[in-house]
Amino acid sequence: MNPDYNVEFFRKFMLVMNALDNRAARNHVNRMCLAADIPLIESGTAGYLGQVTVIKKGMTECYECQPKPTQKTFPGCTIRNTPSEPIHCIVWAKYLFNQLFGEEDADQEVSPDTADPEAAWNPEETAARATASEKDGDIKRVSTKEWARSTGYDPVKLFNKLFKDDIMYLLTMDKLWKKRKAPAPLDWQQLENSVCSQQETPAAGLKDQKVLGVWGYCQMFQQSVETLRSQLQEKGEGAELVWDKDDPPAMDFVTAAANLRMHIFSMNMKSRFDVKSMAGNIIPAIATTNAVIAGLIVLEGLKILSGELESCRTIFLNKCPNLRKKLLVPCVLDPPSSNCYVCASKPEVTVKLNVHKTTVLCLQDRILKERFGMVAPDVQIEDGKGTILISSEEGETEANNSKFLSDFGIRNGSRLQSDDFLQDYTLLINVLHTEELERDVEFEVVGEAPDKAPPPQSNQEEVNSITNGNKDSAQPSTSSKAAADDDDIMIVDSEEEEVASSSSAAATAGSKRKHPDSETGETSTKRPRTDQSGAAADNDDDDIIALD
C-alpha cells in the first residue's frame, strides 16, 4: 500500500471502481474512500456468479460493516499428524516447501507433533511430551532447512525422512490410530524395485489431468527437489524461494509431496490440475460473467456521475433465475452499521487475548494488520501517559516487538488506541484478558463467532466440483455454498478472489497464522433483501403493477 496514494490522491477523483482480487486491498481502498468521502463501486465474480455494490460514506454500509468469514485454517495436529482430507496434505506440502526452500515459519511445522493432545492417554502425558520435545537434543531441534542442507537436499534422504521415518514415528503414537486407519510408510528402495513390473502406458490426454502412480510421484518429487535446489543455489547465500503455483517445479513439488502423503494416509491421489486448484486457490472465471458485472459497474457509475446515488443498488448475478424469475437481482443498499469497526464515528472493538502470552509483534501483525486491515499502525496505551507501544516509523519501537503486552502494564480492561494515518483511521481496542483460548487460537474478536471447521465430507465435494467443472450452483452469489468452497481451502498463497458469502459464518477468531500473502477477496456479504421465498420483501418497484 504505497503511501503516495494517500487521501489527497483519492480526493482527485469523483468515483472509484474496484477490480481487485484480495480482501486486504479492498479493505484498504474502502478506508481510503471513506476518508476521502468519495463513492466506491465494489464488485466481484466467481464462475457463473457475481455482484456489484456501491459504498458511500454515511449513506451505505462500508465494505467492512458486515463481518466477512476469514480464510479457513486447519489445526496444526491435523496437518502434522492426522490428515483426513487431500486439502490437509496439500497444506502440509506447502508448509514443507517453505520449510525446505522458503521462509521458515514456526506455524508451518511439518514434523510429527508430539504435543498433540489426542496422542496422549492422559493430560499429564501431553504436558510431559511437550516438555520432552522441547528438551530433545536430537534431530527434532534442528530446523528442517538446516537438516536438508546437511544432506545436500538429497531427494532420497528427504523422501525417507518425510515419508518413512516420520510416518513410523507417528505410528508409535498409537492412541491416534485406535479409531483411525494408520498411515503406511513408504520406502524408496522398495518402490523403485517394484517399478520394473509396471508398464508405462503413455495415455493420451492432458498431462496435468492424469493421476500418476506412486512411483510417478516419487520421480516428480525427486526431480522437483533437484530443480528447486538449483534455484536456491543460484540465488546464493541465505536465499529463500517463494511458492508460486505458476512456477512448474514449485507446483510439481507440492503435487508430489501432497500425493505421497495422501497415499500414505489411504486417500486417493489427485491430478496436478486438481492439486493446483486447491493449492493455488484458483477461482474459475469466464468472460461472460465478467462482461455482465463490468456492464453493471459502469451503469452504477453512470448513476453516480449523474448525481443519482439514491438509485444505486447492490446487484447479484445468479446462475439461474430465482423464484421471482430474476437472473439479475437488484437490492436496495443497506445503511451503515452503527457498530462497524471501520466506519462508525468512533470505532471500537473488544479483543480477547492472553496479555502474558501475546507479544507486541503479534498485536501489530496478526491483530492490527491481518485482522483489522491496518497497513501502518501506531498504537498508544490509554494509560494516562499515552505510552507509545507501536510506531509506524521503522525501527522506533522494534525493541518492543518480542515483549508481552503485560510487560507494559496492559491487563484486563486496558484500552489501546490504534491509528493508521494513511487510512485516516482510528480504532479503539478494549482488551479482555483470558487464559482460556482454543488451541492454536491467539485472539478472538468479541461479538463474532469463532472459526469452526465444517464437516469434511461436504467440503471435499465442493472443492472437487469446482475443479471437475461439475458444479452447478443455482444459488445466488450470497449462497453459503459459493463461500464454502473457498473457505475450505487453506489460503497460503492466493490467486483470485471470491464473491460474496453469506454472513452466517462470521469467523473472526485469529487462529493460527496465515501468510501475509494469504488473500481472499470478497465483495459484500450483504444478503439480497429479495429472499428466495418470493415474499413481498422485494423492495424494488420493478414489476409492472397491472392496470385494473
Add this chain to the structure above:
Amino acid sequence: MIEKEDPIISEEEAAQYDRQIRLWGLDAQKRLRGSRVLLAGLGGLGAEVAKNLILAGVKGLTLLDHEQVSEDSCRAQFLVPVSAQGQNRARASLERAQNLNPMVEVHADPDRVEDKPDDFFLQFDATARFCSLKEALEVDWTSEKAKAALKRTPLDYFLLHVLLKFRTDKGRDPDPKSFTEDGQLLRQIRDDVLEALALSSDLLNDDFISYCFSEVSPVCAVVGGVLGQEVVKALSQRDAPHRNFFFFNGRKGSGVVDYFGPN
C-alpha cells in the same frame, strides 16, 4: 454439426482456457472447440457476443453484417476502430476480433442474411430449438389467465413489441437525429400495439421513449454476456437454457427470464 472426432485440446489450449475448464470441465471445452458459429449483426450487442464466443474458444466464428460503420455504431461497438467509418461493419470488426484469440478462425461476411442460400447455414452448429419469435409474440392477453399473468410480466416485453413494429414500419431503429418525429411515432405505435392486445396505453407511459434510442455499451455488455453464455451452454451441451426471453432493465439493474409462447 459438431465434429464427430473429439477435438483434442492441446497443452497450449489447456493453459489458455484453464480458468474456464475449471468451471465447465474439459468435455464442455472440447465441444466448444469443435463448434462453428454464425453471428448475424455486429452492432454493440453483436460485438459483445462475438468477443465472448471468441474468448470461450469456439472453432470458428463468422461475423455476418451487411451494414456500414456509422458514427453512432462506433459508440457502443468496441471492435470497430473509429477510423473505419463507411466500411462494412463485419469486415471492420475482423482485426480486433481475431486478435482476441488467434486460436479461433474468425471470418467476416458482408452479405445480407436474407440473401444466403439454405445450405450456407448447414456449416454451422445447431443451437437448441426455441419456439419462433412470432409465436412468442402472439400471446392472447384477453384471457383471464393472461390478465393475471400481466402483473408479473416485464414491461420490456411490450416495449419489444413496439420496437419491432417500428423496425418493420420504418425499416430502421429509432434515430436520435430524428428524435421528435420518431418519438411521436413510437408513442403512436405504443397506443396501437397495446390497443390491439386489448390493454390500456397507461401500461407503458411516455418515459419509455427515452430508452428507445441508440445502444448503450454497458447494456450491450450485460445482455451480450447473458446471450453469450446461452450460446456456450448450447454448444457445450451443459446446463439448461433460459426459457425463453431475457429482459434487462438498465436503469433498475433487474434481469428477468420469462416465457412467452405456446404452453
